[in-house]
Amino acid sequence: MVEERRNQYVIASKFGNLRRAEGTPTADGRPEYVKAASERGLQPLRTDVTDLYYIHRIDRTVSIEETVGAMGDLARDGKVRFLGISEASPQTIRRAHATHPMSAVQVEYSLWSREVESEVLDLRNVGPTLQWTPRSWHRKGLAVGRVPRLLHPDGGSERALRRGGGLSAQGLDEQDPLFASRRAMAFRGHRRRASANPETTSALMDRRVQPASIRQAAESGCNLLLGQNGSPELVAESIGIYSRAVEAQDRTYDPMAVGLTRALHIAMNEEEREAAHRLRMQFMRNVQKLSLSPTGNSPSLGPRVAPLARRK
């Protein structure tokens, strides 16, 4: 499978995001774990190299230099090609990058969670190789948002970039006034969430279509990403609004411009089906809880960078 067509795949993997026996999240960044996890990841794929290897969560009991040092050893041994870091503070990203060049930084960046704008995105100047892979743009089913138009500093294939390839956040507001206006809207939404507005909660849960937002996305030439909580009827309605808005501008509608996320739970028997439904309900309750949280931060992870209120 993979081994026969290895050069057609780009394999990215992460390590160190673990759960304790009682279910609480923890991290492991010890050098011996870094190396063992890399080996474990390679075996089932029958390949001897991971293209991009990320630290998934920062282990606060180990210095970042130690963890990245071990990753750098893997790179020198040819076990990984490029290194990445996920969900880290700006200081940690800088220290990691100083230890071994980081090729990718993954942070949550969505209309739901824009804390990174305060500091992390400034790091794009840290190194010319740094690419951004925004995580969770459809954060927790964040309704029908449009994928922000992220531009590559040297042009690049904008279309490919918007589909989620290497991304950078160069000049977001300057290049895309619409994004700036969406930010303002999201900020208003943020304050409304704090007042437990049921309508906002319903939008966050994808329980209604937002025609104005979809048309805006279509008219500005952006792709559309639909969250995972919309029913097939809402999805079809959203696609209809988008395609009509594109065609109203005398452009050809490309069905690949609309992405839909769906959770998959294969259940081969009743027991597995019940377990899947329970997991799903738990997820939806968490989304509801988040939509009522004043900061929008995940209760399990807490704020990782400056809260919105302290944004410049």
Add this chain to the structure above:
Amino acid sequence: MRRATESDAMIGTPQEIVGRLRRLQAGGVEYVAIIDVGGSLAALRTFAREVMPEFAE
């Protein structure tokens, strides 16, 4: 409870999931990003063997 989760997530046997994808396709969907919440290799294999071929072009 079932109704709330069955309208969106793809929960079920491979045949049921093919049906759900067909329904989305009929509504104009061509690009689906699947999130395998359980993350088990067995589930991914089942998906690759029994669901994906139905949509191969």
